[in-house]
Amino acid sequence: MDFKNNWRIWLLVLAVVLSLALVGTKGLSFGIDFSGGTELKMELEEGGQENIDFTTRILKERLNGMGLKSVQVLPEVDKKHITIKVSSTDPEELENVRTILHQQAFFEQFVEGELCSRGDEIYLDVARPGGSSDITGSRWSIYVKTRGAAPQRCGLAMKDKEGRMTDLFLDRPKESVIVLSEDLCNLLGSTDFANNQGDIGYTQMEFLETRANISVLCYNMGSQGADEDDEPDEEEPEPEADPSILDELGIVFEDESGAANATNTTNGTQEVEEPDEPIDNAEVGAQLRALAEAGKKGIITTASEISLPPEIREVIGDFNMTVRVVPKEPSEAFHSIGTEDSWIEIVTGLKSTLTIQEGLTHGTPIDSSVFTGGASSPEEARKIVDAYEIWLTSGNLPIKINIVMEKPNLPEFGARFLNYSVIIGLIAIILVGAVIAVRYREPKISIFIVSIGLSELILILGFASLVSWELDLAAVAGIIAAIGTGVDHQVVITDETLRGERPKGEERKIWDVKGAINRAFFIIFTAAATTVVAMLPLMSIIDLKGFAFTTIIGVLIGIMITRPAYARIVELIT
Amino acid sequence: MDFYSKTFGKYDYRILTVIPLLIALLLLPAALNMPLGIDFVGGTEVQIVTQRTLTDSQVSGVVYSCVSDASISLNQLDKGSSVLIKTKEDLTKECLDKGLSGIGFTDEEIAKIIPSTFRPELGKILFEQGIQVFIIALALMAIIVFFAFFRSLSILVSGVAGLAVAGVLHILGFSMLISGGAGLLVLLFLNLFMDMAVIPSIAVIAAALLDITIAIGILSIFGIELSLAGVAALLMLIGYSVDTDIMLATRTITRTNKPFSENVNEAFVTGITMTGTTLAAMSSIIVVTSFLEMAAMAQIAYVLVAGLVADLCTTWFMTAGLLRWYTRTKQRGSLKFKFNLFRD
Numbered sequence: 077m078d079f080k081n082n083w084r085i086w087l088l089v090l091a092v093v094l095s096l097a098l099v100g101t102k103g104l105s106f107g108i109d110f111s112g113g114t115e116l117k118m119e120l121e122e123g124g125q126e127n128i129d130f131t132t133r134i135l136k137e138r139l140n141g142m143g144l145k146s147v148q149v150l151p152e153v154d155k156k157h158i159t160i161k162v163s164s165t166d167p168e169e170l171e172n173v174r175t176i177l178h179q180q181a182f183f184e185q186f187v188e189g190e191l192c193s194r195g196d197e198i199y200l201d202v203a204r205p206g207g208s209s210d211i212t213g214s215r216w217s218i219y220v221k222t223r224g225a226a227p228q229r230c231g232l233a234m235k236d237k238e239g240r241m242t243d244l245f246l247d248r249p250k251e252s253v254i255v256l257s258e259d260l261c262n263l264l265g266s267t268d269f270a271n272n273q274g275d276i277g278y279t280q281m282e283f284l285e286t287r288a289n290i291s292v293l294c295y296n297m298g299s300q301g302a303d304e305d306d307e308p309d310e311e312e313p314e315p316e317a318d319p320s321i322l323d324e325l326g327i328v329f330e331d332e333s334g335a336a337n338a339t340n341t342t343n344g345t346q347e348v349e350e351p352d353e354p355i356d357n358a359e360v361g362a363q364l365r366a367l368a369e370a371g372k373k374g375i376i377t378t379a380s381e382i383s384l385p386p387e388i389r390e391v392i393g394d395f396n397m398t399v400r401v402v403p404k405e406p407s408e409a410f411h412s413i414g415t416e417d418s419w420i421e422i423v424t425g426l427k428s429t430l431t432i433q434e435g436l437t438h439g440t441p442i443d444s445s446v447f448t449g450g451a452s453s454p455e456e457a458r459k460i461v462d463a464y465e466i467w468l469t470s471g472n473l474p475i476k477i478n479i480v481m482e483k484p485n486l487p488e489f490g491a492r493f494l495n496y497s498v499i500i501g502l503i504a505i506i507l508v509g510a511v512i513a514v515r516y517r518e519p520k521i522s523i524f525i526v527s528i529g530l531s532e533l534i535l536i537l538g539f540a541s542l543v544s545w546e547l548d549l550a551a552v553a554g555i556i557a558a559i560g561t562g563v564d565h566q567v568v569i570t571d572e573t574l575r576g577e578r579p580k581g582e583e584r585k586i587w588d589v590k591g592a593i594n595r596a597f598f599i600i601f602t603a604a605a606t607t608v609v610a611m612l613p614l615m616s617i618i619d620l621k622g623f624a625f626t627t628i629i630g631v632l633i634g635i636m637i638t639r640p641a642y643a644r645i646v647e648l649i650t
Numbered sequence: 651m652d653f654y655s656k657t658f659g660k661y662d663y664r665i666l667t668v669i670p671l672l673i674a675l676l677l678l679p680a681a682l683n684m685p686l687g688i689d690f691v692g693g694t695e696v697q698i699v700t701q702r703t704l705t706d707s708q709v710s711g712v713v714y715s716c717v718s719d720a721s722i723s724l725n726q727l728d729k730g731s732s733v734l735i736k737t738k739e740d741l742t743k744e745c746l747d748k749g750l751s752g753i754g755f756t757d758e759e760i761a762k763i764i765p766s767t768f769r770p771e772l773g774k775i776l777f778e779q780g781i782q783v784f785i786i787a788l789a790l791m792a793i794i795v796f797f798a799f800f801r802s803l804s805i806l807v808s809g810v811a812g813l814a815v816a817g818v819l820h821i822l823g824f825s826m827l828i829s830g831g832a833g834l835l836v837l838l839f840l841n842l843f844m845d846m847a848v849i850p851s852i853a854v855i856a857a858a859l860l861d862i863t864i865a866i867g868i869l870s871i872f873g874i875e876l877s878l879a880g881v882a883a884l885l886m887l888i889g890y891s892v893d894t895d896i897m898l899a900t901r902t903i904t905r906t907n908k909p910f911s912e913n914v915n916e917a918f919v920t921g922i923t924m925t926g927t928t929l930a931a932m933s934s935i936i937v938v939t940s941f942l943e944m945a946a947m948a949q950i951a952y953v954l955v956a957g958l959v960a961d962l963c964t965t966w967f968m969t970a971g972l973l974r975w976y977t978r979t980k981q982r983g984s985l986k987f988k989f990n991l992f993r994d
Binding site for chain 1: 732788793794888904920938944950
């Protein structure tokens, strides 16, 4: 075929091949309608753009921290509701989601285990000229103020601690006890903890017990010995003094994890503490019982409850303690610098560790301070600032939120919906093909119309795969709408150019195919434009967004790729 | 191919023109009383998938001990059954749990069953949102169609005049609706007295409006409840409706070398093919969904089938009639107060 004149057809062929390759390699992602999942609707007690943006960001942050496969947090246009889609229908997991959604995050700032300020005492200094945050190049600063007992407490906690560490926690599990096997305890006890380059002098075990203030119990695993492969992280100190950040207040916390991250090296040496005598699990059980009596309500461990020794399980049962399992792969380090999802960070809620700078350490009350640090790029710095704003304000979330709807979509139903959608598609192709065949009595035309319709389906799926668009029932409806319109428009093109049966021979001579196609395209463009504009407002309804989007994409693919190709095909076969 | 003129040519086209309008008026009360589904009025939906083989009487026993009215769809799987319950009443988990344990469900199985509750007030918000979206979509569609047939300067002149009237009335303190309506009337009448260039656009827009009204009316009479998917389907219907009308208008207006009736005959064949393919696709949905509860899909198919049947009537009676009137008066040049200043 002549390439220059038939480039439209080749473009279509190329697009179809690319789409097939995309769908074949990258695959399609299906929404919770098909794959199963739960849709929750949250209502803010008080709506508004700022409130909903903020709440959305916080909920996203918190749900992503849960480790679910897929989480979508979608603010609605009424600025009062948020739709959340999670890929789970498991009652226990859902209970966790509900807890996360209901509970307000609790921020705490500790200085070597001593409380400095809590979320309700610390707030962003929004009254500061220039705002509560500042990004210069890749350096970022957050300006905060404290109130209540916090200034006094922070002053005392930081007295004479220049260069030492202050830790920021979100939802530190203060009512839980960490229960670990002896091997893991030994590992924690022999690995240094370092969350930024100035952070020295603590093992990971010491961090948990003294800086995060969480009790750790170690139990005897019996004869089973775990072969732990450990790669403790330790970084070379690389002092990076930037005097300019010691601002006018002289009250600065410096975060160096960003800078230290780059020079992070692993240290293979491992010091194994020999236990003096075997741990008696009965004693551990008694300790846990004492802690439970003192008010601890849950335990955190790495393996399922079943694998715990019976002495501990008994206490859990007696006090109805919650068991939170945070698994840890043997090859994974408990803590690695600069990450947010290493084991220690997930368990303790540690968000950041900063160095206490001079000026804070005189023992006098501290009512305003600056968190500052470096990032790898200005964009990174922006992300850090956003995260800090969430941590510092989520404890005092101004708006109460309630779950107003919860709709589980069982995967069993979803799988059948998908199967039936495919069956519907196949039957539709046959029936539409039959109508076309009866109308034109010309196999060539019928085959082209149906195969162009199919190519449109492939292109839409290819596009969905490309942009990782989640296909849901609404999207399937959109595909039907787009292909339906597509077939209609091919009928228009066919009839404009062939005009059904055209018996008069003389008319053929004066018949201008190009003019006919132009007229067909006027009809098609007007109809496509109306469909697109009719769909646009629908994008504002979350449940129908998928429908509107797929229809618009389908119609656009139609007028840009498939229809021109079909018009050329018709020109060639006339 | 002169099926159209052979069949309908013997009737006065003016009578044919008003038939769709009369049908729509007749169905308007039913359309306004359209029953709404649980997305809009609130209610409870429960999905159950179980290894047990349930019977109709077991399920309905459980459901009707809690609520008085519900739709139940029970499917037998290779291993066990699946149930989908929908009710506009509040089906509480407590009551459902009690009923299920009565037919032998274990606590563990029951824990997995979570009824989803749709709150009426949320449904109301969604419905209002749906109406809003729908009106905006219609307005945008009307604007596109209006300018698609922008063949004459008269449209611009009458449009500006209408806008001016609406603006002045609004400033004088009349409501948006009244001043907008008055502006629209000014636009229409002014344009009719000039050269009627606005008629094709009006015909296309009116056809879409009537299709929607008739479709909702038909569904209402059949007692099919409108759900959120129905709103999507009605917007799809706008697209399909406009397709045939624009095709007909373009054929009859631009092919002036041919008699009107021949143009309509040819357009009719094309239009029937277009509508026929869509009806064929929709019937495949209806067939499949009769085996499995797929409420959203079924709803779309019902709305489109009703709407496309309505569209056959509006396009080939009303739009065709208006266009015949338009082309005739244009050719004869016989409108009384017409002045030719803006004719092209």
